[in-house]
Amino acid sequence: MNATPHVQPVSTEVPQDRKAVLDQALRRRILSMELAPGAVVDELALCEEFGLSRPPVRELLRQIAAEGYIELEANRAPRVAAMNHQSLHSFYLAAPLIYVATSQLAASYATAAEIEVLKGIQAQFRQAIKDRDVENRVLYNDAFHLEIGRMAHNDYLMPSLRRLLIDHTRLGKIFYRHPTTDDMQRDLEIACEQHDQMIAAIERRDPQSAGQLVREHFELSRRRMAEYAAPQGLEVPIEM
Numbered sequence: 001m002n003a004t005p006h007v008q009p010v011s012t013e014v015p016q017d018r019k020a021v022l023d024q025a026l027r028r029r030i031l032s033m034e035l036a037p038g039a040v041v042d043e044l045a046l047c048e049e050f051g052l053s054r055p056p057v058r059e060l061l062r063q064i065a066a067e068g069y070i071e072l073e074a075n076r077a078p079r080v081a082a083m084n085h086q087s088l089h090s091f092y093l094a095a096p097l098i099y100v101a102t103s104q105l106a107a108s109y110a111t112a113a114e115i116e117v118l119k120g121i122q123a124q125f126r127q128a129i130k131d132r133d134v135e136n137r138v139l140y141n142d143a144f145h146l147e148i149g150r151m152a153h154n155d156y157l158m159p160s161l162r163r164l165l166i167d168h169t170r171l172g173k174i175f176y177r178h179p180t181t182d183d184m185q186r187d188l189e190i191a192c193e194q195h196d197q198m199i200a201a202i203e204r205r206d207p208q209s210a211g212q213l214v215r216e217h218f219e220l221s222r223r224r225m226a227e228y229a230a231p232q233g234l235e236v237p238i239e240m
Helices: 016-031 043-050 056-066 087-111 112-131 134-152 158-175 183-201 207-229
Strands: none
Touching: 016 043, 016 134, 016 158, 016 183, 043 056, 056 158, 087 134, 087 158, 087 183, 087 207, 112 134, 112 183, 134 158, 134 207, 158 207, 183 207
């Protein structure tokens, strides 16, 4: 059983299906911030780059728009989903609710096979932290929390979780950017330990602990974002 994150982490394999290649490339470009929030998605350029006609490209754009990656409006070019003050405010209000709910349900309903998949993703996340590999780190973190959502076995929560993870991954690219400082690395190692503890709570069927752990886990990224948005000011000498 394989887990499929929003995009596949960096691989040397070459997929054969051109539409699948475009799907993975476009998701990666959005999550990695190569395509910035609000940027125009050039449909014709994608057709030329990936050797596709317009109908399959438009079909794919509609699909990822439904998932929250891009915004489609009548008589306007497709645009990457925006991230602004209001969307970030809504994200930080909603994320703990969704993450806690999916983690608690996963602790109740996850199968042994699904837990093994989660452990495999966690091993790759840990390696990415060790390697200080920013892109794979954020993608495997995305894969980890998406797999917990699948383990919850709740079709009502999954669309919200998928949408949250798009912005969570993009935020991760902003404030866990190169160069990774020692302070950031310590936070990442704490986050990795919390992942291990979440797996253990799910495996022993402990929804209360799973929910508390994911709340503490989310607080790490909330604090880092607050530091990024409101950094300590530069000290400027004041002369009398």
